[in-house]
Each structure stands twice: as structure tokens, then as C-alpha cells.
Amino acid sequence: MAVPGDPPDGTPEGIGGGEDEFRPDEYRSVVFDEDFVRAARLQEFSAEERMGEHARAVRSRSMWSSGAPRAVGGAPGRAARQGMLLVLLIATAFGVAVYLGLSNPYVPPPPGRAQPLTATVVPLAPTATVTGGKPADLYAKSPAADYRVGAAGITLPAVRRTEHFSETQVLTALATAKDYLVQSSLDPDVLSGTASRPVRVLLDPDLLAQFDRSMTNPTGDGQHAATGWLVRFDPATAVLADSRVRVSGTLGFEEVAPDVLEVTTDHTFVYTVRAAVAGPGLDSASLFTVRRELRMRFDREDLLAHRAELLSAYVMAGPQDCSADPATGFRPLLAGAAATTVGPAASDPYASGRPRRTSGLCGVLAPPTAAPADPASDPASDPAFAPADPPPSAAAVSPGP
DSSP states (O other), rough: OOOOOOOTTTTTSSOOGGGGGSOOGGGGOOOOHHHHHTTEEEEEHHHHHSSSOOOSSSEETTTTTTTOOOOTTTTOHHHHHHHHHHHHHHHHHHHHHHHHHHSSSSOOOOOOOOOOOOOEEEEEEEEEEEBBBBBHHHHSSSSGGGGGEEEGGOOOOEEEEOOSOOHHHHHHHHHHHHHHHHHHHHHHHHHTTSSHHHHHHBBBBGGHHHHHHHHHHHOSSSSSHHHHSOBBTTTEEEEEEEEEEEEEEEEEEEEEEETTTOOOOEEEHHHHHHHHOOOOOOBBBBEEEEEEEEEEEEEEEEHHHHHHHEEEEEEEEOOOOTTOOTTTTTTOTTTTOOSSSSOOOOOOOTTOOOOOOOOOOOEEEEEOOOOOOOOOGGGGGGGGOOOOSHHHHHHHOOOOO
């Protein structure tokens, strides 16, 4: 008996029959249920939609379109829910990034700034009348007799590389320090107070404001003394009697950080000065000695620009009167003069204005003597020549009350 759907004359010979012939083994496990059909990428248009002209038979189903696959009850399908979740996560991450960027903007670390200079200037008062004479004679009878003249007295140490700086960079730092000493201690215009630019151009830009204030409005507050930066004489008091300044001292260097070199200088400068106003008895010259201990730092930018960061200066200068304020310029006691005060100027704690920090600093200038002789050449220094007992006259002398 034929079943509906079978050919009228039966199944042609040679053609396999049976349900298994039209369902290969690889498709047996595929179940075309409702979820499978709904998840298909292509969707057939309805009959009404296909009646339109040039209408396609199928349309692509996208989870973004209104024809997105829906689950039972009209809820979005699994693919649509995953896509919406992904979009939500991206939007949330973007919003958080924008918020953090606005509330915590990245601020690059500021470059290292040079520390302000701290300067101490100590006047040295003589214990006797200042000796006068000709410059050559004064030098010959002083400890500066063997000092070199001018920049030749500022010698560089043996140069070697450090852990993070090459030999050339170390040499550049030492040469810059020497240039600073020459310009600030030996330049005639700087010494007379008519120029400061030769020193200014060798300073780190971070120090220029402090330097300019020290030149225009010097004060003894420990940071704005003109004589902390350079050697300057009060033009109303004294001028150079001889431009050949005697100099002696040392230079040293040390790496204090991977990007910072520190140079220390310790030099004694001996000048001959005379009265600024010529007159009878005022032409005699006298010695004026300045001891400068400076500490400088150099970073890599300073080395490239040939400039220095002056950190500290300790200066002793005399002969001067303790009552004189050395912040503006040195006021030497000239030939034949003596100190009028035996101690520093009085400080009034009730006075208004900014106190002078160095007002309590004053030293005593040792009298200039010739360079000490070699003990080996002095017979009196040999114990064989020393008397066993003091002479009677010496034993009879007793100290006064």
C-alpha cells in the first residue's frame, strides 16, 4: 500500500529508499529546534515583505537591529545580551579613565632647583697699627711672598673620572669653578664695584634673583651679602694699589649624587690697597687679605652651560673694624690706622627691621709675619742646643697679676 508522498509507480529502481537514505549519519545529532532557528544569521522575509518590488528573500539578522533574535517572551537572545554587556563594560572603563584623568592629572616632577646661597662674612680686626709701605716690600715681608700672581695661583688638582661622570666632565666642573674664582676675586672692575656681570653669567639661573638682590640691596642676613658672592671694596674707602694679586689655595671635587658633582675651593687672596682719596701721607699701601671657602655644585645641565650653583661661602677678610658691616663691600683699615673697636658692633634686639645675623661675628687678624723658616735649618730647634736649665734672669721673672 502506497503512503502519501510516494511516487505513483513506486520507488524507481536503483534509487535508495527509506528515511535513513535522506539523513546521513553526520546530521543525526543536529536538532533544528526553535532556539537553533532563532539564532540563525539569516531570516526569511514574511510573505507581505516579499510582495514588495525587488525584495530579497532573506535578511541578515544583527543583534544591533530591531530584528535581533529574541528569546521567548520578547527578551534579547544570549548573543545580544553578551554584546550589550561588552558595550557596557567598555563604556564603564572609558568613563573611569576619563574621571581619573580629570581628578588626578599627571604632573611631571619638577626639575631640580639650585639651593639658595648661604654666606658668612667675618671681618678680622688688627691688634696693632696697620703697616704701610710699597706693595713689593709688603709682599716680600708677608706669608704671601711665595704666592703666585693672579689666576696662576688657582691650580687644578689631578683629574680623574667618577662613577657617573667622565674625566672631561670633571675637568669642566673644575675649570668653571676656577673661572668663577678669577672673575669674582681678581677682575679689577668687580673689585672696584663697577661691574658684577662677569660673575653673574657663571651662575645657575635659579640663583640670579638672589644674586641681583645682593648686588642692589645687600644685607647681612646670611643670604644677600654682596661679599658672599664676590670680593668688592667700598669705592669710598680704598682702591687697589697693585693689580698683581697674590693667590694660593686648593680645589677639590666629589660626586655626591649620580647626576651631581660638588667642587670645594679654599683660597687666600692678598691685595695691596691704598686710600681712595689721594693726599699727603695717604699714598702708602697696605695689605688686605681675604680667605674664601666656597662650595659649588654642578648637574649635567650646568656642565653643558658652563655655569655653577654656589651653595655656601665662608669669608674672612681684614684688616677691618669690627663695627663695619662687610655685606656691601670691604672697608680696609689703611696704613697707619688701628681698630677702633675690640669686639663686634652692638646688636639691639629691640630695633625694628631685619637683624644682621653676622653682627656677632668678628675675628682677630694675626699680625703679618714672614713665612716660617724650615725647622731643620734652625739650630735652636735641635734638642742638642737647648739649655738644660732656664737662665737665672728668666727664672726670676714672675707673671704679673
